[in-house]
Amino acid sequence: MSNYEHCCECDERTGRAGASDDSLYLGSIGPFCEDCVNTWPDKVAQENSKLQYRNRELESRVAELEDLIRYAQFDSGVCSHCDGDGTYYGLSYDGDPYSCKCPKCDGTGLEL
DSSP states (O other), X not given: OOSSOBXXXXXXXXXXXXXXXXXXXXXXXXXXXXXXXXXXXXXXXXXXXXXHHHHHHHHHHHHHHHHHHHHHHSOOOBOTTTTTSSEEEEEOTTSOEEEEEOTTTTTSSBOO
8 A cells, every 4th residue: 555645636646645744635625736736626617617507508408498398288279179180080880981171170270
């Protein structure tokens, strides 16, 4: 086992050997070498900024999708009996399929 610890960021030796040897930590994160302890907060801030930007993009996309869902659920006036094509399909008395003008929308495809 090594007497020296390694930087949690770059894996280089820190030149220290634990808390009793004044290891470099930022809060509970570490240990760090001299170089990384100075640059790591900037890296974290940049990553945080990127994540916040991406989060705003995703929130905007979620709002767009929610609007689409609401629009799709909105009664668009299409005839529910014939699904808007104006044709009603049924079976004749002898079992053969036939189509005729939808009785609910009178063949227009829109609810009357």
